[in-house]
Amino acid sequence: MFSQTVEYALRAVAHLASTAPEARTTDQIATATKVPRAYLSKVLQALTRGAIVKSQRGLGGGITLVKSPDRLTILEVVNAVEPIERIRTCPLGLVGHGERLCPLHRRMDDAMEKVESAFRDTTLAEILAEPTKSPPLCDVAEAAGGIVVERPAIT
Amino acid sequence: MFSQTVEYALRAVAHLASTAPEARTTDQIATATKVPRAYLSKVLQALTRGAIVKSQRGLGGGITLVKSPDRLTILEVVNAVEPIERIRTCPLGLVGHGERLCPLHRRMDDAMEKVESAFRDTTLAEILAEPTKSPPLCDVAEAAGGIVVERPAIT
DNA sequence: CACAAACAGGATGTCAATATCCAATTTGGC
DNA sequence: GCCAAATTGGATATTGACATCCTGTTTGTG
Numbered sequence: 583m584f585s586q587t588v589e590y591a592l593r594a595v596a597h598l599a600s601t602a603p604e605a606r607t608t609d610q611i612a613t614a615t616k617v618p619r620a621y622l623s624k625v626l627q628a629l630t631r632g633a634i635v636k637s638q639r640g641l642g643g644g645i646t647l648v649k650s651p652d653r654l655t656i657l658e659v660v661n662a663v664e665p666i667e668r669i670r671t672c673p674l675g676l677v678g679h680g681e682r683l684c685p686l687h688r689r690m691d692d693a694m695e696k697v698e699s700a701f702r703d704t705t706l707a708e709i710l711a712e713p714t715k716s717p718p719l720c721d722v723a724e725a726a727g728g729i730v731v732e733r734p735a736i737t
Numbered sequence: 738m739f740s741q742t743v744e745y746a747l748r749a750v751a752h753l754a755s756t757a758p759e760a761r762t763t764d765q766i767a768t769a770t771k772v773p774r775a776y777l778s779k780v781l782q783a784l785t786r787g788a789i790v791k792s793q794r795g796l797g798g799g800i801t802l803v804k805s806p807d808r809l810t811i812l813e814v815v816n817a818v819e820p821i822e823r824i825r826t827c828p829l830g831l832v833g834h835g836e837r838l839c840p841l842h843r844r845m846d847d848a849m850e851k852v853e854s855a856f857r858d859t860t861l862a863e864i865l866a867e868p869t870k871s872p873p874l875c876d877v878a879e880a881a882g883g884i885v886v887e888r889p890a891i892t
Numbered sequence: 893c894a895c896a897a898a899c900a901g902g903a904t905g906t907c908a909a910t911a912t913c914c915a916a917t918t919t920g921g922c
Numbered sequence: 923g924c925c926a927a928a929t930t931g932g933a934t935a936t937t938g939a940c941a942t943c944c945t946g947t948t949t950g951t952g
Contacts, residue, residue, distance in 0.1 A: 583821060583849050586940065589828065596841050607898065616829050620942050640949025641897045656844065666738060672892035673744065674771050684892030685867040686751050689811065689859050694738050696851040704844055712840040737827035737839030741910065762928065775912050795919025796927045
């Protein structure tokens with residue numbers, strides 16, 4: 583349903599949100615999110631081009647969020663790496679249908695709309711704030727040990 | 738969001754529903770739904786294995802629905818060719834999380850649940866019955882000409 | 893300035909989804 | 923029994939997603 587790339591992008595951003603506004607290196611993010619380092623690098627490039635994060639080269643550099651977590655939605659992140667493509671015209675190319683979708687494609691697009699809405703209504707801050715036994719990205723056992731959680735937990 | 742295969746499967750089933758309970762050949766379905774003939778053949782094989790349709794070889798044979806359109810849901814069709822995989826355990830493999838998803842993956846799974854529900858609540862009969870200017874699979878211009886619609890319209 | 897940290901981007905490899913083609917098999921009708 | 927209609931299934935492209943590696947560029951620090 584959702585691509586691996588979307589999953590990775592969301593993990594990375596969740597991690598960045600948990601440490602915002604401090605910068606994290608690609609290596610740090612890769613370790614925390616268990617995303618293949620080399621591939622994460624590409625995903626972060628896409629997020630940079632999509633203006634979700636900004637990167638700083640050189641010593642002390644790394645990746646930081648452009649917006650604060652409470653103004654950044656899941657949808658923005660998803661759309662930056664792999665836009666949710668709504669069905670706007672008849673996939674069969676029936677001219678007569680044009681803008682008006684048939685019942686089947688109307689249903690399919692409605693489903694996508696639901697996903698889009700759900701993602702638009704959730705900010706990264708909400709995800710971090712939520713009380714749970716499974717904090718985003720970080721291992722419960724580890725977090726429970728009285729250690730200060732410095733990595734966001736993602737299940 | 739949805740794969741090409743799912744799109745093809747739904748078109749094919751919509752067409753079959755519109756002519757049910759008569760059988761249609763792969764060629765007829767391919768023409769009506771504008772799905773590549775050779776590939777449609779594979780998709781229909783999957784639907785056969787998934788017990789959504791049954792096939793009859795030889796002269797006068799073809800493909801027919803196993804269930805009547807009013808008892809067949811979109812979800813059943815989708816699951817036959819490409820099951821919607823819900824997120825049941827932590828994708829990062831964090832043992833501590835186990836069944837309990839973190840807020841991020843909870844959200845992602847909720848979105849999938851919405852799609853699943855929407856698909857489970859719609860039968861093929863409902864799609865055919867819906868009054869619309871774009872009947873499933875068939876071209877409006879053509880249908881408007883007073884011609885008896887023998888192909889289901891899908892936008 | 894030299895060096896090391898850190899991202900950018902091109903080249904390449906692997907695999908599953910998509911797609912096509914053809915030989916084999918089943919089956920109804922003459 | 924023979925032929926034509928149909929599906930089945932195997933073999934074979936093609937393409938994009940996922941992934942890795944390596945070189946180049948930027949930049950802070952001594």
